[in-house]
Amino acid sequence: MGIWHDLQDDAIPGDPSGHSTMKRRRFALRPRRDIGADPDYRFSLANERTFLAWIRTSLALVAGGLAATQLLPDLRVGFARPAIGGGLVVLGTVLGGAALARWTANEEAMRLNQPIPASRLPAILAIGVGFVSVGALILLLLGDSL
């Protein structure tokens, strides 16, 4: 997963030369329009809404992190607020960056009539939120016992 990604139609398997690597790996913020064909507009809109849903998830995590830092009462453990807030904002930042890369990859896969590439984003989100939640719980209990 990343903004750097392979384009399978250009890939030359086993070719170690740098030129072909430069050709098939590129920095892509927006999908190529010179490959494949325009997909059904409903699929493009669905991809766009999926991107927007991920961006909203990312923004909600960032908002939660900012709110935790600014609004939480003192938890007695000194680093509790920056730890909870920082964790949420880090998770939101990762998802926000990955959302754009995933939208581009999906759009290109649809143009080439290939299956949508598998994504680790749901797993990253679930594990990240679980990690921050358990961490917050531990900090709460730690604060009470001090």
Next chain:
Amino acid sequence: MSASGNLDGPGQQRRRISDDGLQHERTALAWDRTALALLVVGALSLRGAGPPLSSLRHVPGLLAVVVGALLLWLGSRRYRQRETSVDSDHPLVRPGLVVVTGTTAFLVSLCALLLVLTS
């Protein structure tokens, strides 16, 4: 012509909806929700940066608020226009708007991280 275009009776040609599965409406609403989320993050960033609205710390918050307001205006406009037009089979992909939204969200998140760690 989509199936939903035939839902209106013969006497109601005034308002024709050619939007299979309400794609345009759902996408327009998704843009609106995203713009509102960006506004919330902008407001929280500005709040975290403190009262005198002049320093460099306020730049990410202002960026989020400005882009959020812009998206509220631009993000759904084309879909609302297309929704009432007869030919909805046009490519509606908006790579520019998607890239601007994604990049802004990512940059604002990075700055929010700095804000959280330095406060």
